[in-house]
Amino acid sequence: MRAGPATGRNSRARLFRAALPCLALIALTGTAARAQTVTPDLFSSRRTSQMAPPDSPLRRTAAEVNDPLNSPKLQEGDKPAPSRIGQIPKYGLPAASGAADIGYDSLNRKRKKPKYYPGQAKPKPPVGPGSPPPPIASNTRLRLSIPPSETAHKTPIPPAMAGTVVGQPPRKRLRIDDDPFGAVGDYAGSFLIKSAVEFSGGYDTNPGRLAAAQGKPFYVIAPEFLAISDWERHALVADLRGSFTGYGSNLTPNADGTPLSAPLDIDRPNFIGHVDGRLDVSRDTRLTAQGRLFVSTDNPGSPNVQAGLARYPIFTTVGSTIGVDQTFNRLQVSAGATVDRTDYTNSKLTDGTSTTNDDRNFSQYGGVGRVSYDLKPGIKPFVEVQGDSRVHDVKLDRAGFARDSSGGYVKGGSSFEFSRLLTGEIAVGYAARDYVDPRLDRLEGLLVSSSLVWTATPLTTAKFYSDTTITETTLPGTSGVLTHVYTVEVDHDFRRWLTAIGKFTWGSLDYQGNPRRDKIYTVSGEAIYKMNRNVWLRGTLRRDWLDSNLPGNSTASTVMMLGVRLQH
Numbered sequence: 001m002r003a004g005p006a007t008g009r010n011s012r013a014r015l016f017r018a019a020l021p022c023l024a025l026i027a028l029t030g031t032a033a034r035a036q037t038v039t040p041d042l043f044s045s046r047r048t049s050q051m052a053p054p055d056s057p058l059r060r061t062a063a064e065v066n067d068p069l070n071s072p073k074l075q076e077g078d079k080p081a082p083s084r085i086g087q088i089p090k091y092g093l094p095a096a097s098g099a100a101d102i103g104y105d106s107l108n109r110k111r112k113k114p115k116y117y118p119g120q121a122k123p124k125p126p127v128g129p130g131s132p133p134p135p136i137a138s139n140t141r142l143r144l145s146i147p148p149s150e151t152a153h154k155t156p157i158p159p160a161m162a163g164t165v166v167g168q169p170p171r172k173r174l175r176i177d178d179d180p181f182g183a184v185g186d187y188a189g190s191f192l193i194k195s196a197v198e199f200s201g202g203y204d205t206n207p208g209r210l211a212a213a214q215g216k217p218f219y220v221i222a223p224e225f226l227a228i229s230d231w232e233r234h235a236l237v238a239d240l241r242g243s244f245t246g247y248g249s250n251l252t253p254n255a256d257g258t259p260l261s262a263p264l265d266i267d268r269p270n271f272i273g274h275v276d277g278r279l280d281v282s283r284d285t286r287l288t289a290q291g292r293l294f295v296s297t298d299n300p301g302s303p304n305v306q307a308g309l310a311r312y313p314i315f316t317t318v319g320s321t322i323g324v325d326q327t328f329n330r331l332q333v334s335a336g337a338t339v340d341r342t343d344y345t346n347s348k349l350t351d352g353t354s355t356t357n358d359d360r361n362f363s364q365y366g367g368v369g370r371v372s373y374d375l376k377p378g379i380k381p382f383v384e385v386q387g388d389s390r391v392h393d394v395k396l397d398r399a400g401f402a403r404d405s406s407g408g409y410v411k412g413g414s415s416f417e418f419s420r421l422l423t424g425e426i427a428v429g430y431a432a433r434d435y436v437d438p439r440l441d442r443l444e445g446l447l448v449s450s451s452l453v454w455t456a457t458p459l460t461t462a463k464f465y466s467d468t469t470i471t472e473t474t475l476p477g478t479s480g481v482l483t484h485v486y487t488v489e490v491d492h493d494f495r496r497w498l499t500a501i502g503k504f505t506w507g508s509l510d511y512q513g514n515p516r517r518d519k520i521y522t523v524s525g526e527a528i529y530k531m532n533r534n535v536w537l538r539g540t541l542r543r544d545w546l547d548s549n550l551p552g553n554s555t556a557s558t559v560m561m562l563g564v565r566l567q568h
Helices: 005-032 072-078
Strands: 186-188 191-204 216-229 235-247 268-280 285-297 314-328 331-344 362-373 379-392 405-418 422-435 443-457 460-471 480-495 498-512 517-530 535-548 555-567
Touching (some): 216 555, 314 362, 422 460, 443 480, 443 498
Antiparallel strands (some): 191 555, 216 235, 268 285, 314 331, 379 405, 422 443, 460 480, 517 535
C-alpha cells in the first residue's frame, strides 16, 4: 500500500508539535542569557571543553587557553602508541641502505652527483678493481682548484706537447718567473739578448753645483745591452750601459766677468761596460777574463774642475783582467793580472783656447789574489789582496809634483746566503798608496766594501751598499782623495706592476794633504709603473747636498725627473 500526500503532512505536524515546547522553554530563559567568549576549546571534543556558564568555576579562562603547557602538540605525547596487531615486523636495514651515493645499489636508484664550486678541481674517477692508483708526479704542484684559463677552449696542440700520450713521463713545469714584467729578450744562436732604452726629462735646480744656483731643464737618453751565453760549459756575458744628459741651454756667466767654477756647457756623457768570459778547463780549474770600458767626466762641484771651462773634459778608462780559479775541495784560490789605461781630452776654455791634460793620463799595472773557504752552506769567508803601480805620461804635473805611485789594499770578509733571505758579502780592510814625490804624504785609510740584500717580506727588500775608492786629484800638494760612500735602499712592491724605491746615501771625501773635507748626502724617492714587459714608466725626486768645511764650496740641488723605459 503506497503512502500518499496525507502521510507526509502528518509527519511534519508531529515534528512541529515536538519542537514547540523547546522554543517556549528557550524564550522563558532568554532573559538570563549572556555573551560567550569564543575560544579554541569551544570546538574541541574533549569533555572539559564543552560549553559551561560563564560564572561556572569549571569554565577555562583566556589565560589557561594561552598557556604553552596546554598546547595540543605537547599533549599529543599522551596518545597511546599505534597498535602493531596484524603488521609484519621488519628486522635489520633495508636493501641498499647507505650505498646510494658511492656503492652498489640493488634497487637501481639514481645516484646523487656531488656539487662543486665554480672552478673547483673535480676528482678523477676511481680506477678499476685490482688496478693501482695513478702516481703523483714529484715535479708538479698540488692545488685545490684549476684556473679557468686551463679549462677554457684552446688551440689544439700535439698530444706529445700536451703530455697526454699514454706512458709518457710527466712534463717538467716551468719555473715561476721571478720578474713577470721583466724583459723577455731574444735568442741569437746560443745567446740570450736583452736590450732597453730609457728616455727621461726633468728639471735640476743646480746642475752645475754652484754656490749661486742656476736651474735648468734637462733630458736623458740611456741605452742598455745585455747578452748572456746559454752553454753547458763555459760562459760569456756582455753588459753595456750608457747615458747622455743634455741641457737646453748653457749656464749664465758671472756678471762681474769672473769665471764660473763649472763649465758653461754642462752636457755629460757616461758609459760603463764590461765583457766577462769563463773557460772551464776541468771541474776544478777555470780561466777567467774581463774587458772593461768606462767613459765619464769629473763630477760637478769637484775641485778637479778647472775654472773658465767651456765644457767638461771627457776621460776614458780601458782595462782588462786575466786570471785563474782553482778549487781544492772547499778551498778556492783565485789570482789575476790587471792592466788599465786612463786618458783625458783637452780642456776647452771660454776664451776659445784649450789646455792639455796629459799630466792626468796614466797607466796602471797590478794583480789581485783571493782565497775563500766554504765553511758551511751560506757562509764563505775570504781574504783578498790587491797591489798596483801607476805610471803617468808626464813625470811632473801642472803644479810640479811627481804623481807616479804604488799601492793597494788588503781586506777580509765573508759572503752570506741564509735561505735566500740575506745574501751578499761584506768586507773590511786597509788601503794605502805611496807617491814618488816625497812632498806628497802617504794616502791611507780604512776600507769598507759590502753588498747586502735582505728580503724582509716577499714584497719588501732592503739593500745596503758601501765602497771605498782612492782617486787622483790635481790639487797642489794633495796626495789624493779617499772616498767612502754608503747607501741604504728599500724597495716595496705595492703590486707586481707598481714599485716604490726609497734611497739614502751618505759619504765622505778626504783630501789628504789638503785641509778640505767634504760630506755628501742624497735622499731620493722613485716610483715605477710597469705597464707590461716592454713599457715602464718611472718618476724620480732627489735632493743632493755637498757640505764642505771650506766656505763657498757647499752646494745643494733638487732633481725632478719623469721617464719611459722601452725594453725587450
